[in-house]
Amino acid sequence: MTEPKTQGPAVSTRAAKKQARDGKGNATIYDIAKVAGVNPSTVSRALSKPGRVSAKTQKLIEDAAAELNYRVNPFARALPTGRTNTMGLIVADITNPTFFDIIRGAETTGTARDYTLVLAESAESAETELTAARRMLTTADGLILASPRMDDDDIRALAADKPVVVINREVEGVPCVIPDVRKGIGEAVRSLAANGHKKLAFVAGPARSWMSARRWEGVQAACEWSHVDAVRVESTKPTVDGGRQVARDVLATKATAVLTYNDLLAIGLMQELQAGGMVVPDQISIVGFDDIFGADFTTPPLTTVRSPLGECGSGAATVLLDVLHGGKEPTAPLRVETELVLRGSSGRLLPPS
Amino acid sequence: MTEPKTQGPAVSTRAAKKQARDGKGNATIYDIAKVAGVNPSTVSRALSKPGRVSAKTQKLIEDAAAELNYRVNPFARALPTGRTNTMGLIVADITNPTFFDIIRGAETTGTARDYTLVLAESAESAETELTAARRMLTTADGLILASPRMDDDDIRALAADKPVVVINREVEGVPCVIPDVRKGIGEAVRSLAANGHKKLAFVAGPARSWMSARRWEGVQAACEWSHVDAVRVESTKPTVDGGRQVARDVLATKATAVLTYNDLLAIGLMQELQAGGMVVPDQISIVGFDDIFGADFTTPPLTTVRSPLGECGSGAATVLLDVLHGGKEPTAPLRVETELVLRGSSGRLLPPS
């Protein structure tokens, strides 16, 4: 590198490096054993379960390991044990910001406990999802499924193999982390009712989405309680574009307030309505779901029912790791709370002038 | 296990499953060999490199494998070969949408070539980044570093071990994928100049960011060409919040147009300026960088210099996989083009009324 003629730089060095330490690759427990003057199995014990070895030898071995810059070979370890210190996470759509916080939450708590996160995307397809899940389970110690689209039975089949935790959906017999939508939706509907709204439209999400069904139930219940009419509108896809497309149907309902399956739909819907000359919230109130990144970029900023996504991700990871470490599988779903984030896109209806 | 009392559901079933196939775990090439009546090593050959075995035996083996529902054990395979069909990706901040598209691009092209993506975050710390990178390299076949913060030498050290590809930064001797900022910045500055702007402020990114330096250079060059004054303003962090904080300094420059290191800064800056009563773009034009998710949520929607992030991710993955498959390391950086996305946050300056 420091020499004049730097031709194929990295490649050649790579080969050289491999040849270090007497022509072998990385240091092994055998090398440590030799240096420390003990048996390889003692090294193994000292390095995996401290305490099963005398303090003296322990130190001897640790020093030798440090000196040789030893690092375990994960594959060699995985072969007999099957454990890889790895957890898989499958999301429906990597670019959907809903999952960003989930990913981060899982990654952070995983890393904190020395687990690596392996990520895959299902592209909103139940089939791709199952394939990815199967593939991951061959190498990962456990799996987190965020808003899975596959059947309950498929999920249970996976869970029968290795620990699985589901986010945003309840599957009997499998540990789940689910936002409890009632509080947040209740707050949203009450706020809308207090502002004089009598009819509310709910823009639903994907048909296979368990969460969409729960949210619709929650909306109906809250509306009944607050004496508000609730009508349901179907969307084509849970994206900004889907929100634009559904605008026409929403208007047709004559509802003065809209609650959408997620923020993306809300943002698209708002854009389309505003483009059509409507004033938000003077002529129509819009409330989203999740409080994703960017929800407050809009004008007016989006009122939304926040799901603590990061908490879901870290909660799922925690449950998974606990089970992996011999803990019992939680029998009841881990519920996290939702809350209304009141911003500018909802409010009092202005009388038509 | 198959008995009536199914208490802890998943757990117990899991144990049962493990016991299938004569008490052993999954089918191995030995099982296949037995069924097909050949030697295990022949099975190995047939399954890994088709063609080294007679067509007849090949079929025999494949049938047996299918029947036994055989799947390779990645660890066993990795042990002798060291290959894992895995590539690592390290990003500075998982929740920064700049990286979303990069992640997706890498994941998609990786999956297409049967590689799994392993993800880690450095939390904007050079140290954490290096640690994560080292850890990944023990298990992954190669590494993609997106906007790395560590030293060039550290990167080269990693690259000396296994193939590494860098995104958003140029490191001598290491394959890189970098957006060429000149075109996009040129378009932006010319557009601003055409709208009568005479003085432009550039809000810089992190001091360690290679990209920030390139963008500042590009801005200076383009401004010189267009006879526009360019002044540089430092930011505390490349986030929405950082954008808000820098607003005061930006105003102090008396510049009528601002180009920020990234969209996040631009959005925060715009929010703060608007909160202070300024009208964008009538009183000040704002142009961001990257065209991240949500850049068009703002009012006015953000004008920005788009970097093809997804392309960067998939390009990096492609380069990495090519090298992994025996290709030569590209000697020159892979350059992708930037372009101005003209939206509402930039335009003609209105005379003070």
Next chain:
DNA sequence: TTGTAGGCGTTATCAC
């Protein structure tokens, strides 16, 4: 407490 020996599932290097 420590050493011995066998195995985890695959690939690679030989012979045949």
Next chain:
DNA sequence: GTGATAACGCCTACAA
């Protein structure tokens, strides 16, 4: 073209 056999690096009874 195919079969035997030795690694690969670590774990874990079992024995000492």
